[in-house]
Amino acid sequence: MNLIIASNADSASINLRDRLLEMSSWRKCGEYDGNDMWEINENQGDYCKKGTRLISIDNIHIKAERIDEDYGKKENVKINNIIFLSRHKAASGKPSLTVHPIGNWGKAEYGGEEGKITPASPKIMTSLLREIKENQLEGFDVCFEATHHGPLLTTPTIFLEIGSTENEWEDKLPARALIKSLLEVKYISGKNVVGIGGGHYTPRFTEAALTHKVNFGHMVANYGVPFLNNEVIKNAIEFSCAEGVYFHKKAMKKSTYREIKENLEKENIVVFEQADYSKIMQNSYN
Template sequence: MDLILTSQDDAASLNIREKLLAMDGWKKIGMFQNFPVYRNEKYYLVHLKIQKIYAENIDEHIRERLGIEFNNIIVASKHRSAAEIKSLTVHPIGNWGPARFGGREHTVVHTNPHLMTQALRILKKNNTLSEFSVSFEATHHGPYLETPTFFIEIGSNEEEWCNDKAGEILAKTILELEERKYMPALGIGGGHYVPRITDVALEYRISFGHMIPSYAVEYIDESVVKMACEKSDNCRHAYIHRKGLKSEQKKKVIGILEKLGIEVINSKNLEKL
């Protein structure tokens, strides 16, 4: 069983929750934070009062309060962008540098690369909204959890968050999701939406875990990259978007990976889907 988290403060989260409950046979099994808890054959569905990115250790609280067990957490959420790009996104969580939006500084959370990358692929398959892009986002924000977690989001403003079709696409994607195991790897380089890493995930047999954008390279060191590998199914490979890094950034990244014995791969090393 896995856990889906939604929250009351988030219009997109409420949208996705409503569509999930309308799509499948759910059974009420209890209460959490004064909201009903549901389950179906694959998932528990838990709704929060508090902001998800600040819900530190909520996995532990849910287990203690409800007496349930789950292997992964999928967080249905809104995505906010100053550019107001219409988007459907997937990303792991944690902070390469300071913890400005929940979580712990210089700490990433376990993710399931196989489940998360498959979520991106199914989201791409299910997307019928031509004006919405589908992509990964780099690792960012909280909360800190011990359970493998990723966010799946609608962006980027109130109109998109409440878009019924977008909510249906994300709900359908979550319900269809099945883990597909390929070689786990870190993704490194590029902007926040890591476009090259997204393209590689959609074309090749690879499972991306944590993703380090170019703007976060200044924060990383050997210890945090080692942690990112361990929390990405103990991956021993990394894909670098070389054009997305400056020469000094590439030198730093490759030096860290060599010290850790992490093999750098490119698309020539990968089988197509």
């Protein structure tokens, strides 16, 4: 079963949860963490299949360490994938709709554990990005974010976020756009890759995902590159079910790019170019 998690400590998360209950048919099926637990009544897109559950927690979600194990044991269920509903905060204040994997390449300042990552969901996350782009609101950016923050889980997980200020977090319009995307998402197959290089908002990886059949798992922004070595990259590949690596090389120091690329090739790890992906022939993102 798939699981969706909201946090009562996050106004955007509450907004998204309420829109999800409003825009699709659910039934109460018990309690978790003292809050109502819900199960969807019918198939809605490729993620919200009948039986998908929605829970709320009182703690902030980035601190919900190993909640998958706790929930699975208490409910005697196997969780296949998790989506957290969340706010996104940025100093720029730019309105945005984002998705990203979770984990820490270095220190764990916002949940999780130092140097550890949670399995990613490349097909789900990338397909969801495309669907959000279809439902993009005027004035809102749509993009991936690089892998960051907790919690640390063993189940493939992504965060679905409204940014970047309280005005957007509590606005029903962007919440409805994200929930519409979640309820209508259709998966597109493609090569799974790990992205390395560029800024936190991964413009190159976002552009590639919107135009080509490539699904991104973990993504390492330039600030995470100093923590990389072959073993860390191999782990990211494994946790992304990836076939290789894709660089935003123009956004990296040439010497750093060359060093990482040469080390990966010595380990027979495939380095992809955009020409290796087939194009998505029909879309309306513009």
